[in-house]
Amino acid sequence: MLKGKIILLVVISLLAMGAIAALLWQRWQFRQTMNRLLHMLDTAIDGNFKEESYDESLYSAIENKMRDYLSATETSNQDIAAEKDEIKQLIADISHQTKTPIANLLLYGQLLAEQELPEESRRFVGEMNKQGEKLNFLIAALVKLSRLETGILAVHPEKQSLQLMLEEVHGQLLPEAQRKNIQLQLEPTKEQAIFDPKWTAEAIANLVDNAIKYTPSGGEIQITVNAYELFCRIDIADTGIGFTENEQAKIFTRFYRSAQVAQIEGLGIGLYITRQIIAAQNGYMKVSSMPGQGSVFSVFLPRSN
Template sequence: MNRRISADTLIMTVAIGACVLFLAATAFFGKRDFFTFLCYGFGIVMILMILAVHRVFRKAFIGFSDKVCTQVEELTKGNFQEPGPEEDTLTSKIEMKLDKLSDVIHSSLSTQEFQKQEIQQMVSDISHQLKTPIANITMYSSMLDSGNFSKEQRKQFAQVIENQVKKLEFLVDSLMKMSRLETSLIHLEVKPARIFDTLFQALSQAGAKAEQKEIELECSCDEDLMVLHDAKWTQEALFNILDNAVKYTPEGCRISVSTEAWEMFTKIDISDTGIGIAKEHYEDIFKRFYREGKVHLEEGVGIGLYLSRQIITRQGGYIKVSSKEGEGTTFSVFLPNVFEKKKN
């Protein structure tokens, strides 16, 4: 078996060889006087010093190598050690680099673990949301097959199944939008456009439900106001907020929409006179599938406001909410203004 000689061993061998040659030359050419014996002594001392230095250096090097190997092995196992005190030595510098590598790996693993938990939570949420309509469809379909019900009852069961199918269709459509937004499969075309047109489309979508509840929709917006936004997806975001407002506002009340151009953003206020939101739930309402306890009897899956925030945030905007329970809620949507380039 061929064994490679390490660099330190090779250097030590050459150094000792040189000392031996020096001693041999001294013995062959030198006279037997004090100077010759002094050279003998010097040569022997040099050999001993070389052996001692090699031993100390090799011991330190092996210890350092073992330490580095141990740290790397711990990294591969996912065990991350706290960084030691900083020292101005080669060993400490290499250790610091390993500590930085450890931090990077730890951060990467933490991100992967978080994403894994997010996916698991999403799958769990989706399964939970799909379970109810599917169970209802299965149950009422079985009841229709039994044949022990009147024509009127069968008609009611068929209506329930139809409603559950619509709910399932809406849920799947919402989940598709959510998935595409979260995975950045949707490309938002953010460009200057009239916000009045976008608001008009969103209000038109919400108009039918509002009319059923005799809710008055008011809008105050400059028709020529230009705002940076993706018209299609911003319409979706605004409609989700308006739909919630209509859903939780009593019959015969009012919902108002207004715009105000600020220096950097344009603010769109959507105000209702509905049931209101507790202050401690301001952030919760934007979470995926969150629904406050007092609204569980209303239709919905708790994904509309989550989608709205995702859409607005991806356009460089943001959403704020202010509310008083029993009096109403105002959602403020902020979108970037259009800035004209100055001509030289």
């Protein structure tokens, strides 16, 4: 009887030890699998993922699925990189191939304009030069837009003063405002924000140029800055023609032009480029407007990373 109990206790002890050993083995195997999965993810994040072979255990089935997924993702990323390189080369080719012919057209047009021509011919030459300049601007804008959208041209935002950048924009567009008898005012500011001065100046200049274009003679444009906890807001407020609430969702799309400005020169991509530039710097834009009561375009730039 006693001997039987001892044997039973030994069997139970062996079973318990076996169960503990099996549990520890499974935990060790699980931890090893998790470590390998973490290693696979780390190498994928670093862009150094390489396929490796695994056995077909239950846990390794998960590893194999993860490997297949990461391999497909790596292949997709390589395809995207190759496609981006092709687009980059295409953009470079377009820019290079169109630059010389357009420059020649403009040059010949200027030479013709210096000749003694009948009045009607001079009018035709003037229109040719005008269209040539428009084509030159369009090609440059499309190339710039393509580079922004594909990430070929990157912004490099740093914390710096807004005043210098805004003064540059103000000085650049003040002569055009004065030609139209429009007051262009810049309110001084000591605020700083995180932005790329070159690209942000271009974005703000697009907004100010639009304000000048759509504000009648005798109007006013004001550039002001307000600081909040997380963002600095740059307002470009004008007394121009304004637009309806329904149009506010459309004006930032490519090539959109309102019917009421169809007679005014423009391509309809300035606001789209502006929004792309601001978004690339972790900023955003808002607009408020009423027909006949002017518009306020607001650019929000982060104050810290």
